[in-house]
Amino acid sequence: xxxxxxxxxALLATLALPFTSLADKVYLKDGRVVEGTISRxxxxxxxxxxxxxxxxxxxxxxxxxxxxxxxxxxTTETPAESPKETPAAPTNAxxxxxxxxxxxxTDLPPGTxxxxxxxxxxxxxPFMNAEALRKSIQLLEDDKPDIVVxxxxxxxxxxxxxxxxxxxIEHGIKPKYRVVAWVESAISAAAMTAFTCEEIYMMPxxxxxxxxxxxxxxxxxxxxxxxxxxxxxxSQEKITRRGKHDPLVxxxxxxxxxxxxxxxxxxxxxxxxxxxxxYIVSTDKQILTLNSIDSVKYxxxxxxxxxxxxLARAMGCTEWVEIGLDADKYQxxxxxxxxxxxxxxxxxxxxxxIALDTGNAGRARxxxxxxxxxxxxxxxxxxxGAGGLPPLTPEFFREVESQIDEIAKKQSGGRR
Amino acid sequence: xxxxxxxxxTVLILATGLSLLMTPSGLMTRASAAMQExxxxxxxxxxxxxxRVIEGKxxxxxxxxxxxxxxxxxxxxxxxxxxxxxxxxERNVETDTTIPAPASTTKSDSRAETATPRNSNSPDGxxxxxxxLKGDLGRDVTVTPLQRAFDDAISYEPEVIxxxxxxxxxxxxxxxxxxxxxxxPIIEKVIDxxxxxxxxxxxxxxxxxxxxxxxxxxxxMSDGRLGGVGDLxxxxxxxxxxxxxxxxxxxxHAEGFAITGGYDPRLIRAMALEEEWLAVKIVGxxxxxxxxxxxxxxxxxxxxxxxxxxxxxxxxxxxxxNDVLTLNADWARRLNVADAVVDLLxxxxxxxxxxxxxxxxxxxxxxxxxxxxxxxxxxxxQFQRLQRDFQEAGQGSASMGRRINILKQMRGLLxxxxxxxxxxxxxxxxxDIQIEQLRQQIRRANQRDR
Numbered sequence: 044x045x046x047x048x049x050x051x052x053a054l055l056a057t058l059a060l061p062f063t064s065l066a067d068k069v070y071l072k073d074g075r076v077v078e079g080t081i082s083r084x085x086x087x088x089x090x091x092x093x094x095x096x097x098x099x100x101x102x103x104x105x106x107x108x109x110x111x112x113x114x115x116x117x118t119t120e121t122p123a124e125s126p127k128e129t130p131a132a133p134t135n136a137x138x139x140x141x142x143x144x145x146x147x148x149t150d151l152p153p154g155t156x157x158x159x160x161x162x163x164x165x166x167x168x169p170f171m172n173a174e175a176l177r178k179s180i181q182l183l184e185d186d187k188p189d190i191v192v193x194x195x196x197x198x199x200x201x202x203x204x205x206x207x208x209x210x211x212i213e214h215g216i217k218p219k220y221r222v223v224a225w226v227e228s229a230i231s232a233a234a235m236t237a238f239t240c241e242e243i244y245m246m247p248x249x250x251x252x253x254x255x256x257x258x259x260x261x262x263x264x265x266x267x268x269x270x271x272x273x274x275x276x277x278s279q280e281k282i283t284r285r286g287k288h289d290p291l292v293x294x295x296x297x298x299x300x301x302x303x304x305x306x307x308x309x310x311x312x313x314x315x316x317x318x319x320x321x322y323i324v325s326t327d328k329q330i331l332t333l334n335s336i337d338s339v340k341y342x343x344x345x346x347x348x349x350x351x352x353x354l355a356r357a358m359g360c361t362e363w364v365e366i367g368l369d370a371d372k373y374q375x376x377x378x379x380x381x382x383x384x385x386x387x388x389x390x391x392x393x394x395x396x397i398a399l400d401t402g403n404a405g406r407a408r409x410x411x412x413x414x415x416x417x418x419x420x421x422x423x424x425x426x427x428g429a430g431g432l433p434p435l436t437p438e439f440f441r442e443v444e445s446q447i448d449e450i451a452k453k454q455s456g457g458r459r
Numbered sequence: 460x461x462x463x464x465x466x467x468x469t470v471l472i473l474a475t476g477l478s479l480l481m482t483p484s485g486l487m488t489r490a491s492a493a494m495q496e497x498x499x500x501x502x503x504x505x506x507x508x509x510x511r512v513i514e515g516k517x518x519x520x521x522x523x524x525x526x527x528x529x530x531x532x533x534x535x536x537x538x539x540x541x542x543x544x545x546x547x548x549e550r551n552v553e554t555d556t557t558i559p560a561p562a563s564t565t566k567s568d569s570r571a572e573t574a575t576p577r578n579s580n581s582p583d584g585x586x587x588x589x590x591x592l593k594g595d596l597g598r599d600v601t602v603t604p605l606q607r608a609f610d611d612a613i614s615y616e617p618e619v620i621x622x623x624x625x626x627x628x629x630x631x632x633x634x635x636x637x638x639x640x641x642x643x644p645i646i647e648k649v650i651d652x653x654x655x656x657x658x659x660x661x662x663x664x665x666x667x668x669x670x671x672x673x674x675x676x677x678x679x680m681s682d683g684r685l686g687g688v689g690d691l692x693x694x695x696x697x698x699x700x701x702x703x704x705x706x707x708x709x710x711x712h713a714e715g716f717a718i719t720g721g722y723d724p725r726l727i728r729a730m731a732l733e734e735e736w737l738a739v740k741i742v743g744x745x746x747x748x749x750x751x752x753x754x755x756x757x758x759x760x761x762x763x764x765x766x767x768x769x770x771x772x773x774x775x776x777x778x779x780x781n782d783v784l785t786l787n788a789d790w791a792r793r794l795n796v797a798d799a800v801v802d803l804l805x806x807x808x809x810x811x812x813x814x815x816x817x818x819x820x821x822x823x824x825x826x827x828x829x830x831x832x833x834x835x836x837x838x839x840x841q842f843q844r845l846q847r848d849f850q851e852a853g854q855g856s857a858s859m860g861r862r863i864n865i866l867k868q869m870r871g872l873l874x875x876x877x878x879x880x881x882x883x884x885x886x887x888x889x890x891d892i893q894i895e896q897l898r899q900q901i902r903r904a905n906q907r908d909r
């Protein structure tokens with residue numbers, strides 16, 4: 044969706060266009076249909092004016108985001124600048140930037156900020172994955188965004204991925220773009236990741252915290268303890284400092300800790316690891332998770348934003364345009380591929396074993412090939428496995444293949 | 460409907476520059492203080508060209524921008540709007556004279572205010588759409604039927620959509636919340652698009668207790684109940700610290716519901732956790748809370764809503780005690796969760812200020828929801844019958860084809876009702892494995908026969 048959410052209305056007032064009919068339909072690539080009057084057009088953009096109640100509203104739309112336009116005269120056109128492009132499918136290959144449409148940056152009104160939204164969702168590790176994030180960021184290179192918004196909605200996951208995600212943000216994104224975390228839910232490893240960002244904004248329903256590390260076996264959990272925990276606390280402290288947040292806050296999210304703070308008249312928050320402050324934020328009988336209001340109150344987040352418009356405004360962007368849809372599409376496709384793999388991998392593995400049990404090596408190889416296909420589409424399986432299987436590395440596949448060969452050899456020998 | 464303090468509340472305005480003052484009665488934001496001083500003069504209202512109305516106190520104006528102090532959830536922030544966005548400014552608009560409550564005690568109408576209100580201007584007056592949510596969230600009410608029900612409601616362009624609720628959740632207790640999280644966005648979107656959605660509560664239990672909180676407007680029936688989520692203190696996954704983590708993240712999610720609709724998140728903790736104290740004092744029509752046992756220095760007039768549930772405070776009967784909070788109509792009204800308590804639709808419509816000129820829309824929502832519920836019930840029955848057939852089909856090679864056939868039927872049922880019966884596809888994957896196993900057995904048998 045491309046939108047400048049602000050001032051274009053003022054321009055319109057001077058154009059004094061007739062709004063007697065709402066006949067033009069603009070079909071956007073994100074599925075929205077904007078119905079109104081195309082009130083102004085340029086090489087790379089259009090303005091559509093429509094009524095919201097008694098008020099006129101005008102929306103600025105880049106042609107690259109338009110699928111087709113149906114005019115009043117019942118003609119349908121596809122924008123010349125908008126060749127149909129299929130977002131890069133997630134593969135191990137480096138994403139190609141060549142088929143991307145040139146951005147009509149010269150058509151943008153002066154001062155317009157280009158914002159890319161990249162969603163990071165589901166389990167940290169297999170789904171919310173550093174390598175996948177790097178690929179999304181590569182896809183942004185031609186767009187040259189001013190701001191990259193990492194839209195986080197994750198209940199946590201693999202600790203192993205946190206440092207990699209933090210490094211991807213710190214070294215891969217921050218040097219090029221202003222980075223913002225926009226949190227719907229950042230629990231555990233996702234919270235740890237979000238702390239890399241200096242600028243955190245919350246959705247109204249947002250939450251951030253509960254970053255206690257634990258392992259689980261047979262339905263029973265065990266919190267991390269001893270030297271492993273100390274190491275984790277130290278490494279997370281470094282990540283927290285990357286985002287210029289107070290490590291005491293993250294610590295209270297990781298282990299039961301007394302935490303209070305004072306807030307001065309200017310709104311500056313001073314944290315203390317005892318209960319002597321003006322506000323008791325957490326105690327040694329709690330693990331801290333902050334809701335959106337408290338995140339802002341205690342200075343972890345800068346503001347609450349319910350929509351992209353709200354967020355842009357909160358970030359100080361009066362005029363903005365969304366770019367880099369394919370970077371997020373990559374994330375969506377990636378997650379879908381991992382999701383499929385989570386269900387299918389175990390099934391294929393069991394089917395392969397059934398085929399081997401019944402002496403059908405050819406069929407077993409076929410299932411193994413399908414399993415390989417899943418990994419090609421969801422490369423994070425190489426690290427995290429799926430469906431109860433260990434990491435699905437090339438070595439794993441080689442090993443299994445040689446075992447199939449061996450079994451096949453024995454079986455054919457037995458038959459002779 | 461007029462709500463105390465509501466005009467000050469919009470959702471977008473938690474910007475930087477938060478400034479806090481201490482007063483004898485506790486923390487108060489700069490905005491609250493400013494509002495109180497200026498209450499006699501009313502508030503200022505900025506109408507933006509996109510239809511939004513921002514209310515608060517104008518701090519400064521230049522040729523290019525207007526700075527206004529607004530407040531949400533008890534937190535204030537100055538927000539600046541370009542002149543070019545501003546359609547009009549009204550100053551010193553008359554409002555309720557009640558002083559907004561200190562931090563987080565006032566129900567916010569943020570969602571309703573940020574959306575552009577829509578009107579039904581039908582020849583037969585304003586349209587009122589009523590839908591009944593019955594049964595269990597996650598089974599009788601899931602994403603597909605709820606979305607369709609609201610799509611139908613919106614197609615009539617009603618003045619208000621009344622959601623009459625008599626629901627529990629398929630998952631018992633607090634963890635029913637996860638189902639409500641799937642459904643909440645549907646209603647949030649409807650409200651964000653400018654439609655007025657009012658929940659009318661008969662029973663909102665377990666996960667269903669959270670869903671109404673996404674709307675800023677809740678009405679109770681006189682025997683209405685909202686709660687039944689007080690089992691979170693019993694959470695046990697085998698490690699004390701991990702339990703704390705799991706409880707914390709669940710509370711974090713649940714508070715999100717309350718904040719979305721503009722309710723005090725402290726109510727959530729009291730509803731969920733036995734050990735949480737919550738006491739209330741109504742001041743100027745607004746609830747003020749403390750989260751500890753009232754002490755002499757806290758003054759008089761506190762009512763304990765929930766105690767710590769320990770020792771002599773432990774409830775004898777969990778359904779009628781105060782270890783956890785379950786809202787009845789009386790308390791829901793007094794705590795400003797409910798705007799009114801009514802038992803009849805006519806009375807409800809009167810409370811909603813619809814006027815006399817209205818029509819009750821005969822929509823399809825109830826049919827959509829009941830059809831769905833019936834369909835799921837039938838599917839479960841059918842699945843169980845197929846399971847019996849499968850077991851009775853016998854183990855011999857002669858029955859293998861029949862067993863595969865039954866498995867395929869079971870798989871088809873799961874696919875057709877995946878949203879409830881097999882959301883992540885795991886059961887279908889298991890069936891596929893069983894089918895493969897049978898196929899290989901047939902293949903082996905055929906080889907033996909040759």
